[in-house]
Amino acid sequence: MPSSTRLGADHGTLLLKLIIPNDPFAVRDALRKISDALQKIPVSGEFQSTSQIVLAEALNNIVEHAYDTVGSGQIGLVLRHTDQDLQVELRDQGRPMPDQIVPTADRPRQCPAPETLPEGGFGWKIIDDLAQDLNYRRESGDNILKFRLSMVQMA
Amino acid sequence: MQLDAETIGNAFVIRVMESRIDAAVAIQFKDQMRALMNDAPGRVIADMGRVDFLDSSGLGAVVASMKYLGPERKLELAALTPTVAKVFHLTRMDSVFTIHPDMTAALGADADAA
Numbered sequence: 112m113p114s115s116t117r118l119g120a121d122h123g124t125l126l127l128k129l130i131i132p133n134d135p136f137a138v139r140d141a142l143r144k145i146s147d148a149l150q151k152i153p154v155s156g157e158f159q160s161t162s163q164i165v166l167a168e169a170l171n172n173i174v175e176h177a178y179d180t181v182g183s184g185q186i187g188l189v190l191r192h193t194d195q196d197l198q199v200e201l202r203d204q205g206r207p208m209p210d211q212i213v214p215t216a217d218r219p220r221q222c223p224a225p226e227t228l229p230e231g232g233f234g235w236k237i238i239d240d241l242a243q244d245l246n247y248r249r250e251s252g253d254n255i256l257k258f259r260l261s262m263v264q265m266a
Numbered sequence: 267m268q269l270d271a272e273t274i275g276n277a278f279v280i281r282v283m284e285s286r287i288d289a290a291v292a293i294q295f296k297d298q299m300r301a302l303m304n305d306a307p308g309r310v311i312a313d314m315g316r317v318d319f320l321d322s323s324g325l326g327a328v329v330a331s332m333k334y335l336g337p338e339r340k341l342e343l344a345a346l347t348p349t350v351a352k353v354f355h356l357t358r359m360d361s362v363f364t365i366h367p368d369m370t371a372a373l374g375a376d377a378d379a380a
Binding site: 139167175233234 | 286288289290319321322323325326348349352353356357359
């Protein structure tokens, strides 16, 4: 088997690098740039939709939780792609994840009663459902989140 | 944030005139929905046809709007665009809300809603 069967996180063609200010409107702006860049590959409408949803959640999590929506922090975004997937790397200098892990394990799986419906906490569930090879690590004061989005037709 | 509202038959229809309900505007959306729904009758339908994108903060604001109506009144949704429908599906919120394919279906469902 050629070693390329296993797609390393840093393989692929560089598509886009952005420094995004810690601000929800800057996240909006970044999502538009990401969509424009993906259009040039090009990708399917379905993949555009999936990638916008996942990247919005990942970026907003950093703004809201790592940076608490205050201060002048920045988010570094790097996108690479192969024929089969989009590789995402996000880096910030905010607070580490609680317990230094991605909080996907204890997500609610069934519908609660309407009066107790959550008004938040949907973000990681969405990321976990749509992204592959989700990996978080803390390195020299940086949070580094990496994941992959498959461009191959999803079920 | 632009929301237009009018009474049609027994329903109070709120047209969401924004293309994005995301983290940047979720709180504003929630506050304005609440203000609009204050004197709404029993059935409220949000026409989501112009909303191309909704993230989990936007979803939280829609859920908060529904909860605000309490048990006697009901918030229904109509005309979800594909990306918005996907977010509702991924979070299972499509089983919590009554979702109509379009406004015609929503208003036609009048009789059944009583």
